[in-house]
Amino acid sequence: xxxxxxxxTDGENSARxxxxxxxxxxxxxxxxxxxxxxxxxxxxxxxxxxxEITYACSEPGQMEIKDDIREHGLNRIVVASCSPRLHxxxxxxMMLQADLNSYMLEMANLREQCSWVHMQEPLDATxxxxxxxxxxxxxxxxxxxxxxxxxxxxxxxxVIGGGVAGIQAALDLADNGYEVMLVExxxxxxxxxxxxxxxxxxxxxxx
Amino acid sequence: xxxxxxxxxxxxHTMSEVAxxxxxxxxxxxKIVKRSRxxxxxxxxxxxxxxxxxxxxFPDEFNMGLSSRKAVYIPFPQAVPSAYVINMNECMGRGxxxxxxxxDKKCIHFHMSDEEIQVKxxxxxxxxxxxxxxxxxxxxxxxxxxxxxxxxxxxERLINAGGxxxxxxxxxxxxxxxxxxGFIQCVGSRSKRKGGQYxxxxxxxxxxxxxxxxxxxxPDMEIMVFYTDIRAFGKGFEDLYSRSxxxxxxxxRGLPGSVEEMSDGSxxxxxxxxxxxxxxxxxxxxxxxxxxxxxxxxxxxxQEMLGLQLTSDGFFLExxxxxxxxxxxxxxxFYAGCAEGPKDIKESVTQGSxxxxxxxxxxxRGMVTTEPITSEVIEEFCKSCGKCAEVCPYNAIAVDVKKxxxxxxxxxxxAGCGTCAAECAFNAIVMNHFTDDQILSQVDTLLAxxxxxxxxxxxxxxCSYAGADFAGVSRLQYPANVRLIRTMCSGRVDEKFIWxxxxxxxxxxxxxxxxxxxCHYIDANHWTEKRIARVxxxxxxxxxxxxxxxxAWISAAEGVxxxxxxxxxxxxxxxxxxxxxxxxxxLLKGKESHENSDA
Numbered sequence: 093x094x095x096x097x098x099x100x101t102d103g104e105n106s107a108r109x110x111x112x113x114x115x116x117x118x119x120x121x122x123x124x125x126x127x128x129x130x131x132x133x134x135x136x137x138x139x140x141x142x143x144e145i146t147y148a149c150s151e152p153g154q155m156e157i158k159d160d161i162r163e164h165g166l167n168r169i170v171v172a173s174c175s176p177r178l179h180x181x182x183x184x185x186m187m188l189q190a191d192l193n194s195y196m197l198e199m200a201n202l203r204e205q206c207s208w209v210h211m212q213e214p215l216d217a218t219x220x221x222x223x224x225x226x227x228x229x230x231x232x233x234x235x236x237x238x239x240x241x242x243x244x245x246x247x248x249x250x251v252i253g254g255g256v257a258g259i260q261a262a263l264d265l266a267d268n269g270y271e272v273m274l275v276e277x278x279x280x281x282x283x284x285x286x287x288x289x290x291x292x293x294x295x296x297x298x299x
Numbered sequence: 300x301x302x303x304x305x306x307x308x309x310x311x312h313t314m315s316e317v318a319x320x321x322x323x324x325x326x327x328x329x330k331i332v333k334r335s336r337x338x339x340x341x342x343x344x345x346x347x348x349x350x351x352x353x354x355x356x357f358p359d360e361f362n363m364g365l366s367s368r369k370a371v372y373i374p375f376p377q378a379v380p381s382a383y384v385i386n387m388n389e390c391m392g393r394g395x396x397x398x399x400x401x402x403d404k405k406c407i408h409f410h411m412s413d414e415e416i417q418v419k420x421x422x423x424x425x426x427x428x429x430x431x432x433x434x435x436x437x438x439x440x441x442x443x444x445x446x447x448x449x450x451x452x453x454x455e456r457l458i459n460a461g462g463x464x465x466x467x468x469x470x471x472x473x474x475x476x477x478x479x480x481g482f483i484q485c486v487g488s489r490s491k492r493k494g495g496q497y498x499x500x501x502x503x504x505x506x507x508x509x510x511x512x513x514x515x516x517x518p519d520m521e522i523m524v525f526y527t528d529i530r531a532f533g534k535g536f537e538d539l540y541s542r543s544x545x546x547x548x549x550x551x552r553g554l555p556g557s558v559e560e561m562s563d564g565s566x567x568x569x570x571x572x573x574x575x576x577x578x579x580x581x582x583x584x585x586x587x588x589x590x591x592x593x594x595x596x597x598x599x600x601x602q603e604m605l606g607l608q609l610t611s612d613g614f615f616l617e618x619x620x621x622x623x624x625x626x627x628x629x630x631x632x633f634y635a636g637c638a639e640g641p642k643d644i645k646e647s648v649t650q651g652s653x654x655x656x657x658x659x660x661x662x663x664r665g666m667v668t669t670e671p672i673t674s675e676v677i678e679e680f681c682k683s684c685g686k687c688a689e690v691c692p693y694n695a696i697a698v699d700v701k702k703x704x705x706x707x708x709x710x711x712x713x714a715g716c717g718t719c720a721a722e723c724a725f726n727a728i729v730m731n732h733f734t735d736d737q738i739l740s741q742v743d744t745l746l747a748x749x750x751x752x753x754x755x756x757x758x759x760x761x762c763s764y765a766g767a768d769f770a771g772v773s774r775l776q777y778p779a780n781v782r783l784i785r786t787m788c789s790g791r792v793d794e795k796f797i798w799x800x801x802x803x804x805x806x807x808x809x810x811x812x813x814x815x816x817x818c819h820y821i822d823a824n825h826w827t828e829k830r831i832a833r834v835x836x837x838x839x840x841x842x843x844x845x846x847x848x849x850x851a852w853i854s855a856a857e858g859v860x861x862x863x864x865x866x867x868x869x870x871x872x873x874x875x876x877x878x879x880x881x882x883x884x885x886l887l888k889g890k891e892s893h894e895n896s897d898a
Contacts, residue, residue, distance in 0.1 A: 175768045176785070177760070178619070195671070195732060204771030205783055209862070216779035223745060223753075223782060230740040238671035238731055243711055245325030245667040246421040249658050252317055252601065256644055257636025258426030259303045260651030261658075265424075266308035268659055273418055274303065275331055276313045277597065280378035282300050283428050284637075287361065287452060289459040291644055292508040293535035298644070299300060299377050 107138040107233050110166040111225060112157055114148040114173035116203055123207035123214050124221045129172070133225050138233065140164050148173045154186045161190040168232045172200035172225045193237035200228040250275065255283025304379035312416065313340075313380060316597070320604050321693075323714060324631030325421045325667035335411040337390075338371070340382035342406035345373055347383075349398035349407060355389050359463075363453045365471075366463035371398050371407070376461060385409075421667075422631045422658040425615060426651065427601055429592040429637035432487030432494050440483055440588055441558045446472040447566060448558065448586045451482075451505060458512050468516055470585045472564045477584035479521035480513060481568055482506045483555060488591035489527065497612050499591030500641040503530045506589050507540050510548040522548045523581060525555055525570055533643070551579070558586065592641040605632055606819045608762065610856045614640045625653045628761055628855070629819065631667075633657050672732045672787065673713040674720055680727035681705035687719035687728060690790075692821035716820035717791030721830070733786055735793065742800050745782050750804030751880055754781045754868045757796070759789045759824075762813035762854050769858035777865035780872075788812065790823035797834055797848060802887040806875035807847050809868055814852040824852075843883050847875060 113130045115121035126144040134142035141160055147153045148171050160166060169192070171183050176199040184194035202221050210217040247270055251262045254276030262272045274281070285291075288298040303309055312333055319330040338349075353369035361375045370389040373382070385398075385407070392409065399407050431452050434442045441448045447470045449457075460466035470477045484502060487494030503526070510522050529550065531540040544550065555570040561582060568581045594613040602609055607627050608616040615634050618626040625633050633654040636647040661667065674696075676687075685700040695712035696719060698704070706727075708719075720730035729735075745753060758764040764785050770777070786792060789812025800808050810831055818824040828850065835845035849871070851864045 175764075175771075177765060177768055178622075201768075201783070204768040206779075208771040208774055209777055210779040211774065211776060213779050220779050220782070226747075227741045227744045227782070227784070230744040231737050234734070234737045234740055235732070236734075240668040240671055241710065242666045242668050243325060245662055245665055246327075246419050247662050247665060248418070248420045249422045249424060249655075249662070250317075250327070250329050250418065250420040251424040251426060251635075253426035253428050253595075253636070253638065254303070254311070254313070255426060255428040255636055255647070257428070257638070257647040257651040257654075258424065259300060260648045261424045261426060261633075261635045261655045262303055262309050263306065264652050264655035265658060266306045268655070270308065270659065270662065272306075272309045273329075273331075273420065274309055274311050275315045275317060276311070277316050278374065279313055279336065279384040280374040280380070281303060281311065281313065282375075282377075282379065284431070284452075285644055285647075286300070286375060286377070287363075287455055289455045289462075290508060290512055292504045293533065293539050295508065295511065 107168055108164065108166045109139045109168045109170065109229060109232060110157065110160055110164070111139055111142040111170045111229060112148050112172065113142070113144045113221075113225065114153070114171065114202070115144055115146050116173060117147065120173070120202050120207040123211055123217045124202055125214070125218045128218060129222045129225060132222055133229065136226065136229050139229060140166060149179050149182050154182075158186060158190045161192065167192060168196045168235065170198050170200065170225065170228045170232050172202050172221070172228065174203040175201050175205070193239075195238040196232070196235050198228045198232040198235065200224040247271065248273070253283070254281030256285040258283070300377065300379045311380065314384070315416075317601065317604065318415075320423070322419075323712070324629075324661070324669070326711075327420050327423060327631065329418050329420060329423075331416040331418065333414040333416060335387075335413050336382065337385035337387060337408060337411050338383045339406035339408065340380045342404050343382035344404060345381045345383060347373070348401045348403075349383055352397040352401050354395065354397065355391060357386070357389055362456045362463045363450070365453060365456055421662050422633065423605065424633050424635050424654045424658060425601060425605070425607070425627070425638050426635040426654075427595045427597050427638040429641065430595050432499075432590040432593050434486050434588050434590055437486060437493050439557065440486065440555065440586065441560070441566070442588060445558070445560045445566065447560075447564055447584070448588065451502070451509070451587055451589045454509060454587050458509070458516065466516075468513065470564070475584075476517070477520070479523070479583045480585045480587060481566070481581065481583040482510070482522070482524045482587045482589055484524065484526040484589045485554065486588040486590050487593070494591060495593065495612055497641065498530065501643045502589040502591055504533070504536055504539065504643065507531065507536075507543045509587070510543045511539070511546070514546045514548070518546075521583075523583065524548060524550045525553060525568070526550060527552070527554060533645070592637060595638065598638070603816055605629060606821060607632065608765075608813075608817065608855045610640075612640075614638065616855055625650055625657055628765075631661060669711065670715065672715040673710045674708050674715070674717065675729045675731060676706045676708055677727050677729060678705040680725050682725050682727070684724070686722050686724065690718045690722045690823075690826050692716065692718070692823050714820055716788035716823040717786060718788065718820070718823045718826050721791050721793040722826060730791060733791055735795070738784060738786070738796055739799055741784050742796060743803065745784070746800065746803045746805055751806050751875075751877055752780050753805065754778070754807055754809065754865070754872055755800050755805050756781060756783050756809040756811060756868070757789065757792045758783045758785055759812040759819070760785055760787045761819040762817065763789070763811035763851075763861070765855035766853040766857045766861040769855060770861045773858045775858055775862040777862040778869040780869070781865050788818070788820045788823045789827040790820060792827065792830070794830060794834055798887060801843065801847070801883050804880055804884055806880055807849065807868055807872045809849045809851060809864070811851045811853050811864070814854055817854060841886060843886065844879070846871065
């Protein structure tokens with residue numbers, strides 16, 4: 093793995109930022125010059141570490157970030173990889189494991205919203221990737237630790253629809269000891285399945 | 300079915316519909332409307348005496364209208380609950396009351412009224428199923444014109460031992476036993492013109508199954524299947540298909556072009572056999588349309604009530620197509636069965652079990668952690684105007700406008716859309732994790748270099764941002780100068796973000812969110828719509844071209860639309876000259892007070 097690791101002394105600002113530009117195998121790296129992005133970001137204020145990484149989400153990838161957090165006292169992390177809709181929970185867990193607040197994390201979406209949608213324009217995609225990471229670094233400076241609240245939950249499930257799927261869900265829940273309310277709009281449960289004669293592939297009856 | 304009816308942990312409400320849902324994961328409050336059955340379902344022993352004396356006759360829906368039932372009836376013999384029901388629109392009412400007289404148990408009550416039930420639950424499984432495709436719009440096969448053209452669901456009832464003919468197969472027109480039957484596949488499926496573009500999954504195997512059942516009834520029956528592709532992909536499916544072929548069922552590759560009725564009531568089918576390239580004519584006693592599946596008619600209502608997303612086919616959209624196939628994007632809501640997409644019984648059962656397991660995984664601790672992405676009031680800035688409480692879709696903010704006490708946010712009820720923060724004219728609300736300074740810093744960085752080339756797009760987490768991800772997964776290409784800023788809801792996009800962008804050289808700004816009616820935060824995007832209209836009016840007054848600010852509704856399934864909108868934005872951006880941008884900057888920099896002119 094090529095890295096551009098630049099150490100800095102702690103300035104007046106207490107932010108100590110680590111930036112990880114994920115290659116995602118070749119998913120990102122085929123289009124975006126990840127090494128260049130990491131290098132250009134390393135000059136930004138309070139960025140102690142900026143490097144590319146093969147698979148940030150993998151066990152070794154997370155381990156590397158966690159090691160850096162411990163070694164360099166990082167307190168804010170930018171992971172530039174895929175959509176936060178996919179891996180934000182993964183990296184939030186990683187933050188907790190490294191004793192950081194899980195909301196001190198920011199993701200830049202270099203895969204779904206960059207490398208995969210600008211496949212023919214590697215230069216523009218790289219420029220965009222750099223912009224997206226810069227935006228994330230600006231934002232990560234201003235993030236504040238947040239704490240999740242734990243609230244009581246009602247151990248009861250509403251199942252809407254009394255066809256075969258609803259019946260199965262209701263039975264499994266009920267057999268596990270959960271209260272179920274099964275709501276069906278017609279006068280009987282059974283749904284479309286009840287109307288069928290035999291059913292494939294075993295040719296047995298539906299009811 | 301019977302197990303579900305008598306399980307001590309399951310409360311069954313038939314003839315019931317969900318009328319409203321409020322709350323959040325772990326603590327949903329559900330309003331259910333239970334329509335009156337007019338028969339006491341606990342007391343009824345389904346002896347059937349009432350139906351014997353009822354003088355009103357109607358087509359039996361369960362048998363697809365192939366038999367009749369009375370106004371008081373049991374949907375089918377094995378119904379759960381095993382109780383009769385009166386259709387009051389059909390019943391002659393008090394003038395007749397014959398059923399009342401014969402019911403020993405006295406369980407018929409004409410005065411019964413609809414009930415409203417309220418329950419609190421921790422999780423919800425959406426298993427709203429399917430509607431069979433209605434082939435009346437596809438008249439080239441003659442379903443509306445010829446009696447001997449029936450649907451596959453009608454055939455199910457005809458071949459069922461408990462059906463209207465006790466399982467004897469007859470054709471509707473003359474009740475004669477058909478010597479030959481043709482099946483037409485993909486009716487309402489895989490068509491760009493009528494029905495759905497998707498494959499309904501079950502119709503191929505359903506026809507294969509029916510061909511075997513028919514061969515069992517009558518080994519000499521001639522059976523032809525007109526198909527586009529036979530999709531026998533599941534476990535045990537190929538075996539069944541081979542058996543059908545070995546029994547002499549003929550599979551003809553090609554869908555009929557026309558169907559005519561002959562004088563003896565048989566059907567003449569004209570079809571291009573695409574395997575041989577020849578036009579063939581086949582005379583068959585009866586035709587069966589292998590109908591596909593449509594999303595259930597209740598899908599829209601449930602979707603709006605729960606703030607869920609749909610695919611372009613109209614089925615519910617899962618949180619992730621591979622990794623979270625039964626989770627809705629909204630925490631605490633799960634999908635099972637055909638509500639999520641066409642599937643067979645085995646897959647429906649599998650998904651039902653999966654949904655139950657996911658719900659148990661959520662509920663077993665008896666506690667749920669909530670995201671701290673909620674809003675907070677800065678009391679010293681609050682003027683108690685009440686705007687935040689007015690716009691909150693969850694009624695999570697309390698303000699006493701008369702006493703002038705500062706607003707209070709109920710963080711458990713707050714879902715985190717940020718509309719309050721965007722609408723507050725006094726900067727008195729902080730939307731955690733999506734604060735003004737956090738978002739403005741992204742805008743500043745984005746516009747720091749070559750601002751005139753950038754397309755700034757605000758995208759809501761649930762629809763537009765997900766739509767952009769979908770464009771990515773689909774490898775749809777669009778201009779590389781697009782930059783997205785994610786907010787949880789488009790309702791978060793404050794007027795000042797837009798002014799700030801234009802003041803700092805943005806050529807164009809796009810605000811994108813869920814379609815009206817699809818908002819993940821009930822109706823927060825109504826406020827987005829109003830706000831954008833307001834800003835555009837102000838732009839016009841100031842002499843800034845209002846079309847430089849665009850609003851687009853893009854759903855999570857609309858990757859193609861996302862890419863299309865981005866291309867349109869690029870075309871628009873090209874119309875904005877450097878001079879025009881500079882003029883706007885000068886104009887806005889000259890008037891610093893606009894930020895507080897929200898209200």
